[in-house]
Amino acid sequence: MSVTRQDAERLDAADPLASFRERFVLPAGVIYLDGNSLGALPRETARRVAEVVNGEWGQDLIKSWNLHGWIDLPRRVGAKIAHLVGAEPDELLVADSTSVNLFKLLAGALRLQKGRPVILSEANNFPTDLYIAQGLIELLGGGYELRTVPRDQVLEALDGRVAVLMLTQVDYRSGALWDLAAVTERAHAAGALVLWDLAHSAGALPVDLNGAGADLAVGCGYKYLNGGPGAPAFLFVARHLQEKLHTPLSGWLGHAAPFAFESEYRPGAGIYRFLCGTPPILSLAALECGVDLALQADLTQVRKKSLALGELFLDCVQAAVPEFALASPVDPQQRGSQVSLRHPEGFAIVQALIARGVIGDFRAPHVLRFGFAPLYTRYVDVWEAAAILAEIMATRAWNQPEYRVRRTVT
Numbered sequence: 001m002s003v004t005r006q007d008a009e010r011l012d013a014a015d016p017l018a019s020f021r022e023r024f025v026l027p028a029g030v031i032y033l034d035g036n037s038l039g040a041l042p043r044e045t046a047r048r049v050a051e052v053v054n055g056e057w058g059q060d061l062i063k064s065w066n067l068h069g070w071i072d073l074p075r076r077v078g079a080k081i082a083h084l085v086g087a088e089p090d091e092l093l094v095a096d097s098t099s100v101n102l103f104k105l106l107a108g109a110l111r112l113q114k115g116r117p118v119i120l121s122e123a124n125n126f127p128t129d130l131y132i133a134q135g136l137i138e139l140l141g142g143g144y145e146l147r148t149v150p151r152d153q154v155l156e157a158l159d160g161r162v163a164v165l166m167l168t169q170v171d172y173r174s175g176a177l178w179d180l181a182a183v184t185e186r187a188h189a190a191g192a193l194v195l196w197d198l199a200h201s202a203g204a205l206p207v208d209l210n211g212a213g214a215d216l217a218v219g220c221g222y223k224y225l226n227g228g229p230g231a232p233a234f235l236f237v238a239r240h241l242q243e244k245l246h247t248p249l250s251g252w253l254g255h256a257a258p259f260a261f262e263s264e265y266r267p268g269a270g271i272y273r274f275l276c277g278t279p280p281i282l283s284l285a286a287l288e289c290g291v292d293l294a295l296q297a298d299l300t301q302v303r304k305k306s307l308a309l310g311e312l313f314l315d316c317v318q319a320a321v322p323e324f325a326l327a328s329p330v331d332p333q334q335r336g337s338q339v340s341l342r343h344p345e346g347f348a349i350v351q352a353l354i355a356r357g358v359i360g361d362f363r364a365p366h367v368l369r370f371g372f373a374p375l376y377t378r379y380v381d382v383w384e385a386a387a388i389l390a391e392i393m394a395t396r397a398w399n400q401p402e403y404r405v406r407r408t409v410t
């Protein structure tokens, strides 16, 4: 390897984000490069969740909805996430899962864009995005169409039939990054709305939804926001669209007056209509800890470090193991916070890495994914991960039957 361990240590010593690492629980002997799938546990989370369980739920029971502001949590945490993605506090809400939020916003967008029957997306978009669009179209009973095209044909496929362009800003497999502002502008010029999936963007890089004139967005709480497994997701609706957009999931907490218990649905004001049922308070409390940490970091520094970590990893891997094909864009500026490699034995190689304490993940058919969460990943971790990968390849240590056993979650 051209880069030495000492080089990596020097980069860590000069890292302005270095002190964030101690605020996470990171098991000894593990190099965690999967924060793009499930972020690490912030130290504060266990204390805070115990406080909510024992002190609030345990002691104050149902009074806690008012006393401890539980009812405001979707809005409160949403306002904090808004700050991370360039939205106003009243444009973003924490609710449900990313999939459910996609359903709500897609349905609202189709209804608003009458006479335009097409949802346009990338053929390689994350499956849930496509599945939700397919399910919605089926529910609407004909007349609508999901048009999926290869990435390089998306912009030219924008025509007068497209109601909404649905894209994931950072591709989950390759890490390829869309230019939010440029794509939004092109879609608007064609009369389409854009629904952005920010699952791999929020907390990983600066996002400026309002600067881009964005319409709609969704995103995950459990990746770079470190909200915990199954953390609730978020949704963004630009202020000027909020009163025009209807949600098909007209639940009681999205009602204008939930505690009036009226029999007829009336949508709540602004973004609040996109709430549906009772929010998961324990999960929201955990998510808030992750979001609070992200808010303390300068996202420009986060982005800078994320790119540097990715480049260090690639430099080391490509010098030692030229047989890997790069499955991410070559230009780091065109990538999110991950680097993906392609290899026909990708699955077994990832299992061999995990057995040696390096946790990345595998995405079918051949992609090895390495996510770099700059708040807790050190340069030296990345250097060591690359060295272990090189050793696995040199010795063919991946070529063991136990590394071919596929479990439910890959």
Ligand SMILES: Cc1ncc(COP(=O)(O)O)c(C=O)c1O
Pocket (backbone or CB within 6 Å): 037, 097, 098, 099, 100, 126, 128, 129, 168, 172, 197, 199, 200, 220, 233
């Ligand atoms: C781009 C993208 N969208 C959505 C999801 C998942 O959404 P949900 O929160 O509904 O599981 C993921 C999960 O990895 C994802 O990568």
